[in-house]
Amino acid sequence: DTGVSQDPRHKITKRGQNVTFRCDPISEHNRLYWYRQTLGQGPEFLTYFQNEAQLEKSRLLSDRFSAERPKGSFSTLEIQRTEQGDSAMYLCASSLGQRGSEQYFGPGTRLTVT
Protein backbone atom coordinates (compact mmCIF):
# COMPACT_ATOMS: atom_id res chain seq x y z
CA ASP A 1 0.00 0.00 0.00
CA THR A 2 1.59 3.26 -1.07
CA GLY A 3 -0.96 5.65 0.44
CA VAL A 4 -0.58 7.95 3.44
CA SER A 5 -0.60 6.00 6.68
CA GLN A 6 -1.14 7.21 10.22
CA ASP A 7 -0.50 5.53 13.52
CA PRO A 8 -2.24 4.94 15.81
CA ARG A 9 -5.75 5.01 14.35
CA HIS A 10 -7.29 5.59 17.76
CA LYS A 11 -5.87 6.95 20.99
CA ILE A 12 -7.59 7.36 24.33
CA THR A 13 -5.67 9.28 26.95
CA LYS A 14 -6.26 10.96 30.26
CA ARG A 15 -6.19 14.72 30.54
CA GLY A 16 -2.69 15.98 31.21
CA GLN A 17 -0.88 13.16 29.44
CA ASN A 18 1.31 13.62 26.39
CA VAL A 19 0.51 11.89 23.10
CA THR A 20 2.43 11.48 19.87
CA PHE A 21 1.06 10.60 16.45
CA ARG A 22 2.96 9.48 13.40
CA CYS A 23 2.32 10.08 9.72
CA ASP A 24 4.05 8.32 6.84
CA PRO A 25 3.45 10.20 3.60
CA ILE A 26 3.62 8.85 0.08
CA SER A 27 7.33 8.34 -0.47
CA GLU A 28 8.01 10.81 -3.28
CA HIS A 29 5.88 13.59 -1.75
CA ASN A 30 7.89 16.46 -0.33
CA ARG A 31 5.01 18.34 1.30
CA LEU A 32 3.29 17.09 4.42
CA TYR A 33 0.33 18.71 6.17
CA TRP A 34 -1.37 18.25 9.54
CA TYR A 35 -5.03 19.08 10.11
CA ARG A 36 -7.51 18.71 12.94
CA GLN A 37 -11.15 17.82 12.29
CA THR A 38 -13.92 17.89 14.88
CA LEU A 39 -17.40 16.49 14.41
CA GLY A 40 -19.47 18.48 11.95
CA GLN A 41 -16.57 20.66 10.87
CA GLY A 42 -14.13 20.71 8.03
CA PRO A 43 -10.44 20.03 8.53
CA GLU A 44 -8.56 22.90 10.21
CA PHE A 45 -5.06 23.54 8.94
CA LEU A 46 -2.41 23.17 11.65
CA THR A 47 0.98 23.16 9.94
CA TYR A 48 2.91 22.00 6.91
CA PHE A 49 6.40 20.90 5.95
CA GLN A 50 8.36 21.23 2.75
CA ASN A 51 10.81 18.37 3.12
CA GLU A 52 12.13 18.75 6.69
CA ALA A 53 11.37 22.47 7.00
CA GLN A 54 8.25 23.54 8.84
CA LEU A 55 7.08 26.45 6.70
CA GLU A 56 3.70 27.46 8.07
CA LYS A 57 1.99 27.14 11.42
CA SER A 58 -1.60 28.06 12.15
CA ARG A 59 -2.35 30.18 15.17
CA LEU A 60 -4.47 27.18 16.23
CA LEU A 61 -1.21 25.41 17.00
CA SER A 62 -0.67 26.31 20.65
CA ASP A 63 2.61 25.90 22.48
CA ARG A 64 1.46 22.46 23.63
CA PHE A 65 1.58 21.22 20.03
CA SER A 66 4.80 20.44 18.22
CA ALA A 67 5.43 18.78 14.90
CA GLU A 68 8.62 17.45 13.39
CA ARG A 69 9.75 15.90 10.16
CA PRO A 70 13.40 15.23 10.92
CA LYS A 71 14.48 13.49 7.72
CA GLY A 72 11.90 14.86 5.36
CA SER A 73 10.00 11.59 5.34
CA PHE A 74 7.67 10.64 8.22
CA SER A 75 6.34 13.26 10.60
CA THR A 76 5.26 13.26 14.23
CA LEU A 77 2.74 15.49 15.96
CA GLU A 78 3.05 15.70 19.74
CA ILE A 79 0.47 17.18 22.08
CA GLN A 80 1.67 17.88 25.59
CA ARG A 81 -0.57 18.15 28.65
CA THR A 82 -3.65 17.12 26.68
CA GLU A 83 -6.96 18.84 27.36
CA GLN A 84 -10.47 17.61 26.64
CA GLY A 85 -10.74 20.20 23.88
CA ASP A 86 -7.95 18.40 22.04
CA SER A 87 -10.32 15.50 21.32
CA ALA A 88 -10.60 15.38 17.53
CA MET A 89 -9.52 13.52 14.42
CA TYR A 90 -5.97 14.45 13.43
CA LEU A 91 -5.42 14.16 9.70
CA CYS A 92 -2.21 14.04 7.76
CA ALA A 93 -1.90 14.72 4.04
CA SER A 94 0.96 14.77 1.59
CA SER A 95 1.51 16.20 -1.87
CA LEU A 96 4.16 16.62 -4.52
CA GLY A 97 4.42 20.29 -3.70
CA GLN A 98 3.69 21.69 -7.12
CA ARG A 99 0.99 24.30 -7.39
CA GLY A 100 -2.42 22.72 -7.42
CA SER A 101 -1.04 19.26 -6.79
CA GLU A 102 -3.43 16.95 -5.05
CA GLN A 103 -3.21 16.37 -1.33
CA TYR A 104 -3.63 12.73 -0.43
CA PHE A 105 -5.13 12.28 3.01
CA GLY A 106 -4.44 9.55 5.49
CA PRO A 107 -7.19 7.81 7.48
CA GLY A 108 -6.58 9.97 10.54
CA THR A 109 -5.87 9.38 14.22
CA ARG A 110 -8.90 9.79 16.44
CA LEU A 111 -7.89 11.22 19.83
CA THR A 112 -10.19 11.04 22.83
CA VAL A 113 -9.10 12.85 25.98
CA THR A 114 -10.99 11.75 29.10
Add this chain to the structure above:
Amino acid sequence: GEDVEQSLFLSVREGDSSVINCTYTDSSSTYLYWYKQEPGAGLQLLTYIFSNMDMKQDQRLTVLLNKKDKHLSLRIADTQTGDSAIYFCAESTPGNQFYFGTGTSLTVIP
Protein backbone atom coordinates in the same frame (compact mmCIF):
# COMPACT_ATOMS: atom_id res chain seq x y z
CA GLY B 1 -9.17 35.25 4.74
CA GLU B 2 -10.01 31.99 6.49
CA ASP B 3 -13.82 31.95 6.33
CA VAL B 4 -15.14 29.33 3.95
CA GLU B 5 -18.88 28.78 4.25
CA GLN B 6 -21.22 26.14 2.92
CA SER B 7 -24.80 25.18 3.55
CA LEU B 8 -24.98 22.14 5.80
CA PHE B 9 -27.45 19.85 4.03
CA LEU B 10 -28.75 19.09 0.55
CA SER B 11 -31.18 16.40 -0.58
CA VAL B 12 -31.81 15.48 -4.20
CA ARG B 13 -33.54 12.70 -6.05
CA GLU B 14 -31.51 10.14 -7.93
CA GLY B 15 -30.98 11.27 -11.51
CA ASP B 16 -31.40 14.97 -10.72
CA SER B 17 -28.54 17.47 -10.67
CA SER B 18 -27.03 18.58 -7.36
CA VAL B 19 -25.54 22.02 -6.84
CA ILE B 20 -23.38 22.59 -3.79
CA ASN B 21 -22.39 26.17 -3.05
CA CYS B 22 -19.47 27.71 -1.20
CA THR B 23 -18.36 31.23 -0.39
CA TYR B 24 -14.90 32.28 0.69
CA THR B 25 -13.34 35.52 1.83
CA ASP B 26 -9.66 35.41 0.87
CA SER B 27 -9.22 37.20 -2.45
CA SER B 28 -5.62 35.98 -2.65
CA SER B 29 -6.71 32.33 -2.94
CA THR B 30 -4.73 30.57 -5.63
CA TYR B 31 -6.65 27.33 -6.01
CA LEU B 32 -10.10 26.22 -4.93
CA TYR B 33 -10.92 22.59 -4.36
CA TRP B 34 -13.81 20.21 -3.87
CA TYR B 35 -13.29 17.17 -1.66
CA LYS B 36 -15.62 14.25 -0.90
CA GLN B 37 -15.72 12.43 2.43
CA GLU B 38 -17.68 9.22 2.79
CA PRO B 39 -18.49 7.77 6.23
CA GLY B 40 -15.39 6.25 7.81
CA ALA B 41 -13.23 7.16 4.83
CA GLY B 42 -10.58 9.79 4.22
CA LEU B 43 -10.96 12.93 2.18
CA GLN B 44 -10.83 12.41 -1.56
CA LEU B 45 -10.05 15.23 -3.97
CA LEU B 46 -12.76 15.48 -6.64
CA THR B 47 -11.59 18.46 -8.64
CA TYR B 48 -9.92 21.82 -8.35
CA ILE B 49 -9.89 25.11 -10.23
CA PHE B 50 -7.23 27.77 -10.56
CA SER B 51 -8.42 31.14 -9.35
CA ASN B 52 -8.13 32.77 -12.78
CA MET B 53 -10.57 30.30 -14.35
CA ASP B 54 -14.31 30.59 -14.20
CA MET B 55 -15.39 27.08 -15.14
CA LYS B 56 -14.04 23.57 -15.21
CA GLN B 57 -15.85 20.44 -16.33
CA ASP B 58 -14.82 16.90 -15.52
CA GLN B 59 -17.30 14.19 -16.57
CA ARG B 60 -20.37 14.63 -14.33
CA LEU B 61 -18.76 17.43 -12.34
CA THR B 62 -18.89 21.13 -13.24
CA VAL B 63 -17.15 23.75 -11.13
CA LEU B 64 -18.15 27.39 -11.47
CA LEU B 65 -16.10 30.18 -9.92
CA ASN B 66 -17.29 33.76 -9.54
CA LYS B 67 -14.18 35.47 -8.29
CA LYS B 68 -15.83 38.86 -7.94
CA ASP B 69 -18.43 37.44 -5.53
CA LYS B 70 -16.00 34.86 -4.09
CA HIS B 71 -18.53 32.15 -4.85
CA LEU B 72 -17.72 28.58 -5.88
CA SER B 73 -20.19 25.89 -6.86
CA LEU B 74 -20.04 22.20 -7.67
CA ARG B 75 -22.68 20.74 -9.94
CA ILE B 76 -23.07 16.96 -10.07
CA ALA B 77 -25.09 15.82 -13.06
CA ASP B 78 -27.25 12.68 -12.92
CA THR B 79 -26.69 12.30 -9.17
CA GLN B 80 -26.42 8.69 -8.00
CA THR B 81 -26.89 7.13 -4.57
CA GLY B 82 -23.12 6.58 -4.45
CA ASP B 83 -22.70 10.35 -4.49
CA SER B 84 -24.17 10.57 -0.98
CA ALA B 85 -21.35 11.97 1.16
CA ILE B 86 -20.07 15.16 2.74
CA TYR B 87 -18.58 17.61 0.26
CA PHE B 88 -15.99 20.15 1.37
CA CYS B 89 -14.79 23.15 -0.54
CA ALA B 90 -11.32 24.41 0.28
CA GLU B 91 -9.06 27.26 -0.71
CA SER B 92 -5.31 27.46 -0.75
CA THR B 93 -3.39 30.68 -0.17
CA PRO B 94 -0.13 31.80 -1.75
CA GLY B 95 1.52 30.65 1.48
CA ASN B 96 0.17 27.13 0.89
CA GLN B 97 -2.21 27.15 3.82
CA PHE B 98 -5.45 25.35 3.13
CA TYR B 99 -8.82 26.36 4.57
CA PHE B 100 -11.83 24.07 4.40
CA GLY B 101 -15.53 24.81 4.67
CA THR B 102 -17.77 23.10 7.20
CA GLY B 103 -18.99 20.61 4.60
CA THR B 104 -22.32 19.97 2.88
CA SER B 105 -23.98 16.64 3.56
CA LEU B 106 -25.54 15.42 0.32
CA THR B 107 -28.30 12.84 0.56
CA VAL B 108 -29.47 11.19 -2.65
CA ILE B 109 -32.99 9.79 -2.45
CA PRO B 110 -33.59 6.71 -4.62
